[in-house]
Amino acid sequence: xxxxxxxxxxxxxxxxxxxxVAMTFTPQSENPNxxxxxxxxxxIWAEEGExxxxxxxxxxxxxxxxxxxxxxxxxxxxxxxGGSLPMRLRASYPTEIKKxxxxxxxxxxxxxxxxxxxxxxxxxRLLFLYLYDLWVELYGKEFADxxxxxxxxxxxxxxxxxxxxxxxxMTAEQRASMFAGVxxxxxx
Numbered sequence: 001x002x003x004x005x006x007x008x009x010x011x012x013x014x015x016x017x018x019x020x021v022a023m024t025f026t027p028q029s030e031n032p033n034x035x036x037x038x039x040x041x042x043x044i045w046a047e048e049g050e051x052x053x054x055x056x057x058x059x060x061x062x063x064x065x066x067x068x069x070x071x072x073x074x075x076x077x078x079x080x081x082g083g084s085l086p087m088r089l090r091a092s093y094p095t096e097i098k099k100x101x102x103x104x105x106x107x108x109x110x111x112x113x114x115x116x117x118x119x120x121x122x123x124x125r126l127l128f129l130y131l132y133d134l135w136v137e138l139y140g141k142e143f144a145d146x147x148x149x150x151x152x153x154x155x156x157x158x159x160x161x162x163x164x165x166x167x168x169x170m171t172a173e174q175r176a177s178m179f180a181g182v183x184x185x186x187x188x
Contacts, residue, residue, distance in 0.1 A: 021053050021064055025089070028074035037091035037098075038073040044099055052103060052138060056110055059134045061183055065113050069106070077157055080108035100135060100147035107131055116185045121178075124158060128167040129179040 025041040027034035045052075053064050071087040078101045081087040087105050089098070107127045117126060135144035148168070152161040167175065 021049060021066060022068045023049060023071060024068075025071045025073055026086075027091075028072050031075075031091075034073045034075070034091045037089075037093075040095060041071065041073060041089060041098060041102065044095070044102060048099070048138075052106065055134055055137045056103070056106065059130050059137055060107075060110060061180065062110055062113065062188060064106075064110055066109065069109065078105055080105040080112075082109055082112055096143070096146070097150060099139065100143070100150070103134060103138065104131060104147075104151075107134070113188070114182055114186045117182055121182070122163075124160065124163045125166060126179070126182065128163055129175045129182075132167065133172055133175065 023042075023045045025038040025045070027038045057063060069087055070081075071089050073089055073091050075091050076088065078090050079085075079088040087109070089101060089105065093101060104127070107130070108123065111123070111126055114126070132144050132148060135147055148164050152164055154160045170178070
C-alpha cells in the first residue's frame, strides 16, 4: 500500500499544475529509494517543468516535440529514451544533479528532431552547444559550472570531459551560431 501511495505521489505533482509537457516518474521496482527518487523528480517537474520547457525552447529556438514523457527511476546511467522507450533517470543523484540531468536528457529528446547533423558533431556535442547556456538561464552560472564539473567525472559510456572542453572553448555566441546552423539545415 505504501508503494502505491508513493507511486501516486510521484505522478500527481507532475500533473497537478497541468504543464504543457506532462511527465510521469515511475520507480523501476519496489525499492523504496527508487520510489522516493520518483517523488523527488515529480516535485522538481511540478515546480519547474513549465519554466524548463519554456527556457529550452527559448535557448534552442526549437519547439519541444512531445506532450508527454514517461521516465523510469532506477540505478544506472541516465538515458533520454524516445519512441516507445521511457527516459531513465538515476535514483541516487542529489536533487541538484537530478535537476541538471533531467534538463540534459530532455535536451536529447528535443534534439531528436534534428536529423541532419555535421559528421563531427555527435549527440552530446550537439546538446552541449546550448545546454550550458540553458543551465545558466534556468539556475545561474554557479549551477551550470557545477553541472559541467560533475559531468566531466562521468566515465565509461562517453568522454564527457573532452566534449565539455571542446564546447567551452567557444564563446556563447559561437555555440549559439553553430547550433543555429544545425537548426537551419533541418528546416526549423
